[in-house]
Amino acid sequence: TQLLEQSPQFLSIQEGENLTVYCNSSSVFSSLQWYRQEPGEGPVLLVTVVTGGEVKKLKRLTFQFGDARKDSSLHITAAQPGDTGLYLCAGVVISSGSARQLTFGSGTQLTVLP
Amino acid sequence: EPEVTQTPSHQVTQMGQEVILRCVPISNHLYFYWYRQILGQKVEFLVSFYNNEISEKSEIFDDQFSVERPDGSNFTLKIRSTKLEDSAMYFCASRYGSNTGELFFGEGSRLTVL
Numbered sequence: 186t187q188l189l190e191q192s193p194q195f196l197s198i199q200e201g202e203n204l205t206v207y208c209n210s211s212s213v214f215s216s217l218q219w220y221r222q223e224p225g226e227g228p229v230l231l232v233t234v235v236t237g238g239e240v241k242k243l244k245r246l247t248f249q250f251g252d253a254r255k256d257s258s259l260h261i262t263a264a265q266p267g268d269t270g271l272y273l274c275a276g277v278v279i280s281s282g283s284a285r286q287l288t289f290g291s292g293t294q295l296t297v298l299p
Numbered sequence: 300e301p302e303v304t305q306t307p308s309h310q311v312t313q314m315g316q317e318v319i320l321r322c323v324p325i326s327n328h329l330y331f332y333w334y335r336q337i338l339g340q341k342v343e344f345l346v347s348f349y350n351n352e353i354s355e356k357s358e359i360f361d362d363q364f365s366v367e368r369p370d371g372s373n374f375t376l377k378i379r380s381t382k383l384e385d386s387a388m389y390f391c392a393s394r395y396g397s398n399t400g401e402l403f404f405g406e407g408s409r410l411t412v413l
Contacts, residue, residue, distance in 0.1 A: 188341065218401060227303075227390045227404035228342065286404055289334075289342040 188212060189276055189290035194204055206259045206293045208274035211235055217257045218287065220273040224226040228273055264297045271295075301325045303405035305391050311411045312381055320376045320408045332375045332392040332402060333366065335359070342390065344365065381412045386401030 189210045196203055208217070212215050213298040216235045220228035232241050234250035234257060242246045245268075259276055275287040303338040306325045307333055310317050324331050347354040348366055365377045374393075388409050392402040 220404075225388075225407070225409075227406045229390075230401055230403065233401050261358045275342075287332075287334075287344065289344075 188275055188288045189273075190295050191274055192214075193272055193293060194291065195292045195294050195296075197298065200265055200299050201234055201263050204261050204264055204295070206261075206272055206295070207256070208290050209256045210259070210276065211255065212276070213254050214276035215254070217250060217254070217274060219257070219262035220275060222271040222273060222292070228275075261295075266297045266299050269295055269297050303391055303393055303403050304409050305389075305405035309404070309409040309411070310350055311413065312342075314383055314412055315380050318378045318381055318410060320378075320389050320391075320410070322374045322376070322405055323372055324374055324391065324393030325395075325403055326372075327339075327395060328393035328403075329396045330354075330394040331366075331368070332394070333376045334390045334392060334404075335387040336390065336407075337384075337387045345376075345389075378410075383412050386410055386412045 188210055192207050192279045195231045196204060216233055221231055221233045222228045230247045232243055234248055236240060237250060237254045240248045245262045249258045259272060261268055271292045272288045273292045277287060303325055306321045310318060310335045321403045331348040334342050335345055343359060344357050346356040346360045346366055351368060363379045368374045388407045390407045394402050
C-alpha cells in the first residue's frame with residue numbers, strides 16, 4: 186500500500202509554464218517535507234510544512250499543506266530548465282519511538298524544456 | 300555549510316561478500332538514518348539510530364544488515380552477505396532532533412552487486 190501517492194509521475198513542460206504537483210495520503214501527518222533529487226545525488230530539502238492549511242513560498246515555488254494534513258501540493262510558476270529534477274514529498278510517520286522516520290512518495294519527475 | 304558525507308561513492312562487489320558503507324553525519328545531530336533507493340524506485344526507509352541503538356527498522360532491514368556508530372562520528376551500514384537485490388543507492392541522513400523531522404541527506408553510496 187502506497188502511504189503517499191504523488192501525481193503526476195512524469196511531467197514535461199515548456200519553459201515559462203506553470204505546474205502543480207500533488208501528494209496525497211489517507212493518513213494524517215504531523216509534518217510533510219518536499220525534497221528535490223538530482224540524478225546520482227541525495228534528496229535536498231526544499232521546505233517543511235507543519236500546520237494544516239499552511240502555505241510557504243520559496244521564490245517561484247509555492248507549497249501548501251492541506252487543512253486535514255493528509256495532502257500537499259507544490260506549484261511552480263514560470264518554470265525554468267533549472268527546475269528539472271525529481272520532486273519528492275515525504276511525511277513524518279509518528280511511531281512509538283522518537284526517531285520519526287520519513288515515508289517518501291514515489292516522486293514526480295519534472296522536465297522543463299527550453 | 301555542514302553536510303552529511305558518505306563513502307564510498309560507488310562500490311562494486313560480488314554476491315555473498317560483506318560490504319560496509321560509511322557516513323559522517325552533521326556533527327551536532329542526534330538521529331541517524333539509512334535509506335535506500337533501487338534504480339527507478341522510491342526512497343525506502345531502512346533503519347533509524349538514536350542514543351547508540353536502533354530506534355526503528357523496516358522489514359527490509361533483516362539479519363543481513365547491521366548498523367553501528369563505533370567512534371561517535373562515523374555511522375556505518377554493514378551488509379553481511381550481499382545479494383543481487385541489494386544493488387541500490389544507499390543514503391545516510393541525520394537530524395538534530397526537531398519535531399518537524401527535517402532530515403539532511405548525504406549524496407549516497409551506489410552499491411552494485413554482481
